[in-house]
Amino acid sequence: MELQKDVNAAPVHGIVRLPDTAPLAAYEKDGITIYRGESLNVLRQLPDAICDCVITDPPYSSGGLFRGDRSGDAAQKYVGWNNSDKKQYGTFGGDSRDQRSFFAWASLWLAESWRIAKPGAQCYVFTDWRQLPVVTDAVQAGGWTWRGLLVWDKGVGRPMKGRYRNHLEYVVWCSNGAMPEADDIYPSTLLHVPTVPSDKRDHPTQKPVALIETLLSVCPQGGIVLDPFMGSGTTLEAAKYSGRGAIGIEIDPKYCDDGARRLSQGVLF
Numbered sequence: 001m002e003l004q005k006d007v008n009a010a011p012v013h014g015i016v017r018l019p020d021t022a023p024l025a026a027y028e029k030d031g032i033t034i035y036r037g038e039s040l041n042v043l044r045q046l047p048d049a050i051c052d053c054v055i056t057d058p059p060y061s062s063g064g065l066f067r068g069d070r071s072g073d074a075a076q077k078y079v080g081w082n083n084s085d086k087k088q089y090g091t092f093g094g095d096s097r098d099q100r101s102f103f104a105w106a107s108l109w110l111a112e113s114w115r116i117a118k119p120g121a122q123c124y125v126f127t128d129w130r131q132l133p134v135v136t137d138a139v140q141a142g143g144w145t146w147r148g149l150l151v152w153d154k155g156v157g158r159p160m161k162g163r164y165r166n167h168l169e170y171v172v173w174c175s176n177g178a179m180p181e182a183d184d185i186y187p188s189t190l191l192h193v194p195t196v197p198s199d200k201r202d203h204p205t206q207k208p209v210a211l212i213e214t215l216l217s218v219c220p221q222g223g224i225v226l227d228p229f230m231g232s233g234t235t236l237e238a239a240k241y242s243g244r245g246a247i248g249i250e251i252d253p254k255y256c257d258d259g260a261r262r263l264s265q266g267v268l269f
């Protein structure tokens with residue numbers, strides 16, 4: 001697949017010089033790079049051991065108990081139940097794999113991410129309760145050492161009479177082998193961060209910047225964060241706010257543009 005080039009194209013990351021064979025960036029500024037393209041394809045072109053942390057929110061391929069439910073429209077599956085969500089922020093693709101194909105596919109991009117991560121780097125992968133077992137298998141198949149689970153309490157969830165509220169999502173935590181000595185901090189594995197209000201979202205499943213900033217608190221200062229499914233660029237924005245570099249990959253040109261716009265605004269440390 002041919003990668004497209006528009007803004008400031010150069011096979012250069014702000015901090016790491018990539019080889020001439022690296023893909024062309026759709027956005028490159030202040031140590032933050034966006035590649036527009038299919039994630040696995042782009043990952044395969046990036047060099048070994050260049051990033052300090054991986055944070056990603058891949059298409060969950062969830063949203064229902066049965067195969068027919070999964071193949072529905074992603075925006076409808078994840079936010080369509082909320083009548084207060086009046087804003088149309090579009091949808092996204094790649095979200096209808098069954099569990100077997102999700103496992104095979106996720107193992108591939110997790111293995112590539114593992115290769116691109118430095119030894120000791122940490123990786124955080126978002127998922128929901130249905131896909132949690134397959135994601136914990138896939139991270140290990142990709143070479144990562146599974147270390148634990150973070151629980152995101154997002155405050156709201158699809159209400160169902162007489163049933164527990166579905167207001168939690170999960171972040172699978174792993175590392176590229178043994179982890180180095182770290183700072184004297186002990187963040188909680190319970191993350192209470194409200195979802196982004198619907199009228200402030202560019203993406204239907206946009207994560208709050210504050211949530212990603214919490215994950216980044218244990219990633220090396222000044223390091224490079226990789227997000228192979230960046231959507232509207234929340235991970236990149238959090239990296240920029242915290243003085244880190246970042247590499248994001250996104251297949252949908254609309255979300256690449258949203259990410260580039262978000263990154264060209266705001267504070268730079």
Ligand SMILES: C[S@@+](CC[C@H](N)C(=O)[O-])C[C@H]1O[C@@H](n2cnc3c(N)ncnc32)[C@H](O)[C@@H]1O
Binds near residue numbers: 037230
């Ligand atoms: C769950 S969303 C990420 C949302 C993001 N966390 C945010 O805050 O905006 C997953 C993204 O992965 C993108 N995607 C799906 N399949 C892809 C693929 N094979 N390669 C690259 N991006 C892909 C979708 O277009 C979607 O925007």
